[in-house]
Amino acid sequence: MVRITFGRCSLFLCLLLSALFVTGCTSSKTDPDDMKTVGNNTLNIPNMVRHFEKNKITIDSVHLVRPDVMQADDAIAIKVAGKEIGIYKFNVNIRKQREKLAKIIDENFVYLVGFKKNVVINGAFVMVGCDDNPKKETLEKVFMSFK
Numbered sequence: 136m137v138r139i140t141f142g143r144c145s146l147f148l149c150l151l152l153s154a155l156f157v158t159g160c161t162s163s164k165t166d167p168d169d170m171k172t173v174g175n176n177t178l179n180i181p182n183m184v185r186h187f188e189k190n191k192i193t194i195d196s197v198h199l200v201r202p203d204v205m206q207a208d209d210a211i212a213i214k215v216a217g218k219e220i221g222i223y224k225f226n227v228n229i230r231k232q233r234e235k236l237a238k239i240i241d242e243n244f245v246y247l248v249g250f251k252k253n254v255v256i257n258g259a260f261v262m263v264g265c266d267d268n269p270k271k272e273t274l275e276k277v278f279m280s281f282k
Contacts, residue, residue: 197211210222
């Protein structure tokens with residue numbers, strides 16, 4: 136009789152530990168509903184370009200790109216130090232864009248034209264493609280200071 140009770144307790148303990156382990160291993164997901172207010176959501180792409188210029192980043196060229204590639208609201212490609220980077224602006228007032236931004240935050244990368252690209256995220260803005268830019272540190276610092 137004691138053996139059966141011990142077996143049941145062991146089984147229960149094993150199941151409990153397994154449940155705790157699985158719960159602990161699941162990654163926390165960014166809740167899109169927690170992102171309804173983002174400090175720089177009212178700013179736009181031209182504000183970002185002026186911020187770069189004000190912080191002494193020489194921009195060789197600027198051109199529009201399709202924001203729908205990432206389900207964003209607006210997007211540009213700027214060339215700095217001979218390399219293009221993309222900047223995408225999400226509108227967190229639009230649920231679909233908020234959900235996409237939450238997914239990008241969770242994964243910390245995006246696929247563009249089939250290529251996996253690391254991202255830098257600052258509120259409603261996502262910067263793509265600065266990994267191989269000679270001015271990477273400066274770009275990231277200025278991008279993150281945009282408020």
